[in-house]
Amino acid sequence: MDYFIELLFSGLTRGSIYALIALGYTMVYGIIGLINFAHGEIYMIGAFTAFIVATVLSIYGFPLLAIVVVAGVAATVWSSAYGYTIEKIAYKPLRHAPRLSPLISAIGMSIFLQNYVLLAQTSDFLPFPELIPEFAFMEPVAHIVGSSDLVILVTTTIIMLILTFVIKFTRIGKAMRATAQDRTMAMLVGINVNNIISATFIIGSALAAIGGLLIASHIGQINFYIGFIAGIKAFTAAVLGGIGSIPGAVLGSLILGLTESFATGYISSDYEDVFAFSLLVLILIFKPSGLLGKAETQKV
Amino acid sequence: MLKLENVQAGYGNIIAIKDINLEINEGEIITLIGANGAGKSTTLMTISGVISARAGRILFKNEPIEKKPSDEIVKLGICQVPEGRHIFPQLSVQENLDMGAFLRKDKANIKKDLQYVFDLFPILAQRKNQEGGTLSGGEQQMLAMSRALMARPQLLLLDEPSMGLAPLVIKQIFEIIKQINTENNTTIFLVEQNANQALHIADRGYVIENGKITLSGPANELLENSDIQKAYLGI
Incomplete structure (x- = not known):
């Protein structure tokens, strides 16, 4: 039973990290209908920014809490700046081009960013400083649920609640929903659609950066390639839940995380990806629009 | 109030409106009638800044607006009810109305x-x-x-408000258009295929064919015009 609970929590932890990244995919898709393949790289850049800031600060002996906060803020801001700039450089000029063009541009951006970090940093795995301490009160259950699992779950829950509130009730959230549902009409009621698209990229990037920081300190090492695999997984989760749907991205991520965790725990870690992507194939066959997605109807 | 001078616009390689000249005075109801594909909706979208004009000038209160983005045009008081209504499907009715007042801050009003x-x-x-x-x-x-009215427009652009509606509803909609015009002194630019109804409530009308204005005049004269009767009124 303990083993089951352990797998359950590790699945939820994994799932919530996927969710932080998947939200960026799904929100961008919802607004401009683009799979932003460079989104995984944003997450990687977030992890690297946190790594650099945290390493420097720990050399100077700052307290752990200060390091976490500063590294978190730096990663969020820096990744958001990347997300914003990528949209302006690689996607905005192609706004009216055929759908394939921005997609290819996104893949190009992803390869560029990977290689840029590879050249600027190194291809080796770098040890990530341990930002989340082992809490004393977690001692009795530490063999089942780690402190970092707890921190990740609590942090992502809080972020999801804030995001839900922003999207449902704030002015910018309403404008985002309106733009996603009908861009022409959004323009006609006076929404500056370019600003809304930028805001979407910024919010998505900030979430991915927080995901990058959390997972890097959980696993303890990073390299330039982590964005690729995490990006593909999060994208799978977004499709699983129904791309374009925000609750769908969270649901899909949790299902994917749990599937991987149980497959690893009960069968073999070699089969982790097999199960993850089999799930994608199955959903594409039986419910192509995803669990909570709406079927797109083509009007003739 | 609004003046279009030799306005040209289109999509990709297609030029949908070639040379549009028209003028709308404050307080008027002006109608633009024409067949499918004549360039009616393109004209409205160009005024609203959703499509950019390729040539010509659009003046609103003597100020050129053809280069302005759509949100600034809404801010000036030009609002459009586009063809096919474009309701935000997953927003509630209340939220749709809130979106109409997106740029306003005067909560009480x-x-x-x-x-x-x-x-x-x-x-x-x-x-x-x-x-x-x-x-x-x-x-x-x-x-x-209603969503457009929530912006308190000075100029309301209506694109085929009667499309796909039952005759009784059409009658009600046209009565309300008239009412909006008289009660709030809202200037109305009405694009219609239903030429008969439109000319009956309008002060003046323009006829558009293949992206060009071919005829214009007071609405009652257009109703009597034999070409219009043949082409648009089915008499």
């Missing part, structure tokens, strides 16, 4: 205007919390017009 549109269309008050996409065609048209 917004509340007053909300009451005003609920008085115009009581059915919307009943359906306040329903998703916009679940409304019937007539109700969606009412919502689309």
Whole structure:
């Protein structure tokens, strides 16, 4: 039973990290209908920014809490700046081009960013400083649920609640929903659609950066390639839940995380990806629009 | 109030309007009639800044607006109810109306205007919390017009408000257009295929064919014009 609970929590932890990244995919898709393949790289850049800031600060002996906060803020801001700039450089000029063009541009951006970090940093795995301490009160259950699992779950829950509130009730959230549902009409009621698209990229990037920081300190090492695999997984989760749907991205991520965790725990870690992507194939066959997605109807 | 001078616009390689000249004075109801594909909607979208004009000038209160982005044009007081109504399908009726007042900050007046549109269309008050996409065609048209009114427009652009509606609903919609014009002194630019109804409430009219204005004049004269009777009124 303990083993089951352990797998359950590790699945939820994994799932919530996927969710932080998947939200960026799904929100961008919802607004401009683009799979932003460079989104995984944003997450990687977030992890690297946190790594650099945290390493420097720990050399100077700052307290752990200060390091976490500063590294978190730096990663969020820096990744958001990347997300914003990528949209302006690689996607905005192609706004009216055929759908394939921005997609290819996104893949190009992803390869560029990977290689840029590879050249600027190194291809080796770098040890990530341990930002989340082992809490004393977690001692009795530490063999089942780690402190970092707890921190990740609590942090992502809080972020999801804030995001839900922003999207449902704030002015910018309403404008985002309106733009996603009908861009022409959004323009006609006076929404500056370019600003809304930028805001979407910024919010998505900030979430991915927080995901990058959390997972890097959980696993303890990073390299330039982590964005690729995490990006593909999060994208799978977004499709699983129904791309374009925000609750769908969270649901899909949790299902994917749990599937991987149980497959690893009960069968073999070699089969982790097999199960993850089999799930994608199955959903594409039986419910192509995803669990909570709406079927797109083509009007003739 | 609004003046189009030799306006040209289009999509990709297609030029949809070639040379549009027209003028709308404050307080008027002006109608633009023409067949499918003549360039009516393109004209409205160009005024609203959704499509950019390739040549010519658009003046609103003697100020050129053809280079302005759509949100600034809405801010100036030009609002459009586009063809096909474009209700935000998953926003509630209330949220759709809120979006109409997106650029406004005067909360007290917004509340007053909300009451005003609920008085115009009581059915919307009943359906306040329903998703916009679940409304019937007539109700969606009412919502689309109310949403535009929530912006307190000085110039209201209406694109085929009668499309796909039952005759009784069309009559009601046209009565309300007239009412909006007289009660609030809102200038109205009405694009219609239903030339008969449109010319009956309009002060003046323009006829558009293949992206060009071919005829214009007072609405009652256009109603008598034998070419128009043959081509648009089916007499």
